Amino acid sequence: MGHAFVSGNHLMGFFANSLNRIQPAQTIAISAKARALKAEGRDVIGLAAGEPDFDTPANIKEAAIAAIRRGETKYTDVDGIPELKKAIVAKFKRDNGLDYKLSEITVGTGGKQVLFNGLMATVDHGDEVVIPAPYWVSYPDIVQLAGGTPVIARTRLEDGYKLRQAALDQAITARTKWVVLNSPSNPSGAAYSAAELKQLTDVLMDHPHVWLLCDDMYEHLVYDGFRFATAVEVEPRLRDRCLTMNGVSKAYCMTGWRIGYGGGPEPLIKAMAKLQSQSTSNPTSVSQWAAVEALNGPQDFIEANNRVFRERRDLVVSMLNQSRGLSCPTPQGAFYVFPSCEGTIGRTAPSGRVIGSDEDFATELLGSEGVAVVHGAAFGMSPYFRISYATATSALEDACQRIQRFCASLR
Ligand SMILES: Cc1ncc(COP(=O)(O)O)c(C=O)c1O
Numbered sequence: 001m002g003h004a005f006v007s008g009n010h011l012m013g014f015f016a017n018s019l020n021r022i023q024p025a026q027t028i029a030i031s032a033k034a035r036a037l038k039a040e041g042r043d044v045i046g047l048a049a050g051e052p053d054f055d056t057p058a059n060i061k062e063a064a065i066a067a068i069r070r071g072e073t074k075y076t077d078v079d080g081i082p083e084l085k086k087a088i089v090a091k092f093k094r095d096n097g098l099d100y101k102l103s104e105i106t107v108g109t110g111g112k113q114v115l116f117n118g119l120m121a122t123v124d125h126g127d128e129v130v131i132p133a134p135y136w137v138s139y140p141d142i143v144q145l146a147g148g149t150p151v152i153a154r155t156r157l158e159d160g161y162k163l164r165q166a167a168l169d170q171a172i173t174a175r176t177k178w179v180v181l182n183s184p185s186n187p188s189g190a191a192y193s194a195a196e197l198k199q200l201t202d203v204l205m206d207h208p209h210v211w212l213l214c215d216d217m218y219e220h221l222v223y224d225g226f227r228f229a230t231a232v233e234v235e236p237r238l239r240d241r242c243l244t245m246n247g248v249s250k251a252y253c254m255t256g257w258r259i260g261y262g263g264g265p266e267p268l269i270k271a272m273a274k275l276q277s278q279s280t281s282n283p284t285s286v287s288q289w290a291a292v293e294a295l296n297g298p299q300d301f302i303e304a305n306n307r308v309f310r311e312r313r314d315l316v317v318s319m320l321n322q323s324r325g326l327s328c329p330t331p332q333g334a335f336y337v338f339p340s341c342e343g344t345i346g347r348t349a350p351s352g353r354v355i356g357s358d359e360d361f362a363t364e365l366l367g368s369e370g371v372a373v374v375h376g377a378a379f380g381m382s383p384y385f386r387i388s389y390a391t392a393t394s395a396l397e398d399a400c401q402r403i404q405r406f407c408a409s410l411r
Contacts, residue, residue: 018145018147021141021144021145022141022144022145023141025137025138025141026137026374026378027048027049027050027137027374027378030048030362030372030373030374030378031046031048031049031372033366033372034046034048034366034372037366037370042370043370044366044370044371044372045370045371045372045391045395045398045399045402046372046391047371047372047373047387047388047389047391047396047399048372048373048374048386048388049388049390050186050250050335050336050388050390051249051250051253051255051388051390052250052253052255052305052335052390053390053391053392054253054305055253056252056253056254056257056290057252057253057294057297057301059293059297059298060252060254060290060293060294060297061290062293063289063290063292063293063297064257064286064287064289064290064293066289067285067286067289067290068286072285072286072289073285073286074285075281075282075285076282076285076288077282078273078276078277078281078282079105079106079107079108079269079272079273079276079282080105080106080107080261080282080283080288081107081285081288081289081292082102083288083289083292084107084259084261084288084289084291084292084295085102085105085107086102087291087292087295087296088100088105088107088261088263088295089101089102089105090295090296091246091295092244092263095219095228096230096232096233096244097233098230098232098233098239098244098263100263101266103266103269104263104264104265104266104269105261105262105263105269106261106262106263106264106269106272106273106276107259107260107261107283107288107291108259108260108261108262108272108276108280108283109258109259109260109280109283109284110247110249110258110259110260110283111215111217111245111246111247111249111260111261112138112260113258113260113276113280113283114243114245114247114260114261114262114272115138115139115142115213115215115245115260116142117272117275117276118213118243118245118262118264118268118272119142119143119146119148119178119213120142120145120146120275121268121271121272121274121275122177122178122211122268122271123143123146123147123148123177123178124146124147124148125147125148126147126148126149126175127146127147127148127149127175127176127177128148128149128150128151128173128175128176128177129143129148129149129150129151129176129177129178129179129180130151130153130168130171130172130176130178130179130180130210131143131150131151131152131153131180131380132152132153132154132155132163132167132168132180132181132182133152133153133154133155133379133380133381134155134161134185134187134188134338134376134379134380134381134384134386135152135180135182135379135380136182136185136186136187136215136379137378137379139180140152140380148177149175151171151173151176152171152380153167153168153170153171154167154381155167155188155190155381157327157329157340157384160188160190160329160331161185161188161190161329161331161338162190162192162196163181163200165199165200165202165203168200168203169203169206172203172207172210174209176207176209176210177210177211178210178211178212178213179204179210179211179212179213180213180215181197181200181212181213181214181215181231182215182217182218183197183215183216183218183228183333184218184219184221184222184228184331184332184333184334185218185331185333185334185336186217186218186334186336187336187338187374187376187379187386188331188336188337188338189313189331189332189333189334189335189336189337189338190331190332190333191218191222191226191228191331191332191333191334192229193226193227193229194227194229194233194234197229197230197231197234197235198234198235200231201231201234201235201238202235204235204238205235205237205238208241210241211241211242211243212231212238212241212242212243213242213243213245214230214231214232214242214243214244214245215245216228216230216244216245216246217245217246217247217249217250217260218250218251218333218334218335219246219251220250220251220302220306221250221251221306221309221333221334221335222306222332222333223306223309223310223313223332223333224310224332226332226333228333230244231244232244239265240265241265242264243262243263243264243268244262244263244264245260245261245262246260246261246262247259247260247261248260248290248291248294248295250334250335251302252291252294252302253305254287254290254291254294257284257287257290257291258283258284258287259283259284259287259288259290259291308393309335309389309390311393312335312389312391312393312396313330313331313335313337313389314330315389315393315396315397315400316328316337316387316389316396316400317329317330317337319397319400319401319403319404320337320339320387320400320403322404323400323403323404323407323408324343324344324404324407324408324410325341325342325343325344325347325407325410326339326340326341326343326344326403326407327339327340327342327343328340335388335389335390336386336387336388336389337386337387337389338376338379338381338384338385338386338387339384339385339387340383340384341355341358341361341376341383341384341385342383344361344383344407344410345357345361345383347410347411348410348411349364349367349368349406349409349410350364350368350409351364351367351368355410357375357377357382357383358375358376358377358382358383358384358385359375359377361375361383361385362374362375362385364406365402365403365406368406368409369402369403369405369406370402371399371402371403371406373385373386373387374386387399
């Protein structure tokens with residue numbers, strides 16, 4: 001007899017309780033839905049995925065091929081090869097004016113693993129983590145997986161989705177372990193200037209028990225002459241309680257290579273390596289060598305890409321603001337916009353369904369015009385939605401025309 005069929009009943013009580021506290025990343029789920037519709041032959045434009053449409057630069061690919069040829073195909077140190085850690089130390093110095101030692105650097109399988117390790121290694125039951133909304137989808141779920149409680153701090157469209165000092169202060173309690181800051185932000189594109197960041201780090205100076213998780217993943221994707229700043233740069237006294245996280249996924253068009261990194265106090269870095277040693281071990285050896293080239297090699301393609309991103313941002317913001325019921329501020333970073341769809345709530349879509357939420361808006365837009373966006377609730381803020389403009393300009397224009405048509409069709 002072959003394997004017995006495992007029925008649903010057999011599985012009751014099988015899965016860990018911790019799994020009930022999380023959900024699959026909705027951004028990935030919506031991209032998958034759009035791909036499935038496409039496979040059925042529907043004409044779908046996906047604006048849900050958070051990755052550049054540009055290819056990985058050739059010098060980075062060549063470095064990986066050379067590493068394979070040299071036989072760099074074995075296990076490496078758990079949290080990164082020394083060559084990559086050196087490149088990261090140099091990057092922090094060059095771009096951020098920060099001095100980290102090799103022992104204060106960690107490398108993981110994507111920025112996501114670095115965040116995961118940082119939170120998993122520190123968050124216990126009862127611990128709170130302050131997360132400004134709209135937030136990147138994974139923060140609350142990782143906190144909950146660790147047994148902690150996400151405390152959501154609200155922002156407003158009128159403030160460009162930037163957290164105010166008072167809102168941060170009010171969210172902090174005696175149980176707060178971390179505050180998460182992400183600038184430029186996924187999903188809003190909001191980017192904090194050094195002065196705006198200083199307002200928030202001032203609050204943290206009043207709460208010495210709180211650590212800061214600074215997610216700088218979109219550091220290089222800024223427009224209009226915006227000057228990027230990171231927290232430890234504006235408030236060096238936070239150095240001993242800050243994990244500065246970054247990665248090559250977005251700026252270097254390397255989402256599939258899975259390399260992220262962080263700089264922080266040595267005891268935290270060691271704890272994260274301990275955790276990683278019992279899960280994935282080292283990030284892929286070949287990808288690490290590609291990342292060495294990304295960080296040490298020419299950086300000029302970033303500016304060329306940014307010029308394209310900026311044009312697309314301007315196109316999308318302008319076309320969305322000409323759509324009935326939508327309102328979209330102009331963000332200065334990342335490759336997302338986060339328009340409000342409040343003006344469409346209560347109206348009736350061509351399918352006959354009344355739009356009661358941002359989720360309804362996204363579902364009806366996909367159904368009637370074949371444009372995939374992510375509803376704001378997935379990022380903890382309604383009624384809004386996220387568009388990723390890291391897509392061919394012609395497709396973006398087409399998608400925005402469809403959005404305009406959809407909005408005009410609402411009764
Ligand atoms: C704000 C933010 N942080 C971290 C990550 C994780 O990046 P990676 O693909 O390197 O794991 C992402 C990816 O979408 C992101 O948007």
